[in-house]
Amino acid sequence: MRRSTGLLFVAPALLLFGMFLLYPMLTAFSYSFFSWGGTARGGFVGLDNFVTLFTKPPFTTQVPRALLHNVLFFAGTMLIQNTVGLGIAFLLYRRNRTRRALQTLYAIPYLVSPIVIGYLWTLLLSPNFGPVNTLLGKIGLESLALPWLGDPDLAIWVVIAISVWQWIGFPVLLYGAALGGIPEELSEAARVDGAGHWDTFRRITFPLLVPAIGTVSVLTFIFAMEAFALPYAIGGSIGNPAGATDFMSLLFYRTAFDSGDPNAIGVSSALATLLFIVIFGGALAATSVLRRHEQKITA
């Protein structure tokens, strides 16, 4: 194909991509360096909007709190998917008859809208009429029938658990694919040398899984830092109860569209830029650690 013809084929995609993805993404940062009066852009103010985030209430309390929740969300998800998720993938591996069916079943909640998942669990966990607490009462565990999403100390953990429940089919699937890619001969050789399941896993399988775990970690990190729809459905835009389920994206949304501050756009853009730096920096750091590990095992 000639280059000029090729350009005609690429042009529509390039136009759409440039206009609705690249251009907004690039200008998003510039917004944070200006002062804004409503929707009109004022003068260049350097880092003032960022300074506001770290010095002025309510940001001085809300930014660290929301960021902490995002970090907990990431850590909790990582912990469960790399134990339970990896465990499931390992149990599934070699079950050639049922593997595909089970993987498919586990992936179903992943497809459902986070808004639906949030409302569904809000109803299921409802303190008085919810099936979960009713069931706990029936089997004599009345003391465990807690106001799951109403207790500020508990709510964030419940949000994390709900999210993990929804998301876990994805790591199971990716770990399954990675396990399937490990040559059978390696673990067989170990077995012949007298290694048990656990030893084989620890010495052979796990090191070879690290790249997949890395990929999943990076994707989980991005996912956790951007969490919006699920917490919105559960705690509304203010992260009820009492900000206990507040997240960075919710704070950004409130600041940009609900705050009434004339400089709302400047400050919320600074918040978005900050979040972008966290996401991009985190993903980049994880990827470089991963590359180093890959070099180590291939060397």
Added chain:
Amino acid sequence: MSATEIRTRPSPPPVRPQRHRSVTKPVGGTIGSVALWTYAILALLPLVLMVTNSFRTNAELVTDPLGAPWPPNGQSYRVAWTDGSMARYFVNSLIITFGAVLVSTTVATMASYALARVKSRWFRGIEALFLSGLMMPIHLAILPIFYLFDALGLIDSRLGLILLYGASGVPFSIFVIATFFRQVPAELEEAAALDGANAWQTFVRIMLPLVRPAVVTVAVFRFVPIWNDFLFPLVLLRDETKYPLPVGLTKFFAENSANYSAIFAGLVITTIPLIVLFLLATRQIVAGLTAGMSK
């Protein structure tokens, strides 16, 4: 797993000698099986409850949260579908999702063909630019998108959302489809060119049928996040007659917060198209989920 494996059914694994089978017993044995099926129940039970509870009246739900949906009662669907405007939200979701998938798949397939065939440093650069979009947290650019839409008169427009989602689907679609085009041998096009076909005819008549599996995978896989997206319609639409399901659902939830049964019905209505899609195209969705692994 690499994107290349999406192409055809996986070729049958090489026949292993019999002795291997005794060594490769599943991990965990019977206890493992029990654990796996127990988890499958845990994964699905909440969704099953969502469906069963939608067929019970609200009075039944409140007096006996664990009861069976028998006899089934469809009243809550009438409340949700008609009184709650879920019918309208449903149609909006269909328009936006199908429109966006059509736009992004079309432009991405055309671009992928050129990117796979033109040998040029410029085209490598363009491809890298497209693929950089895989890592862009596009939701963080909501403010510039809002102003862009404002300038273009696209606020409160379903067309605006179609174009936006169309653009956001381009990186993933090109990522999968271009890989695929590279595996199609060039001889076919040379033969078509000898027969006097121009580039467009070759693309539509020869190449498109060959890459159809990848195009289907991409279209199916993109359907899900667009159907479920929440932030963009929340910010970019004002008129509630244009709301897609997730945003419409928040309004419906607020208006019916005491009518659990109707809410369950609303949740089922929002979810059904995805379940249907999943049943029809499990293979494509699973392939899409694992496509990112080859990066």
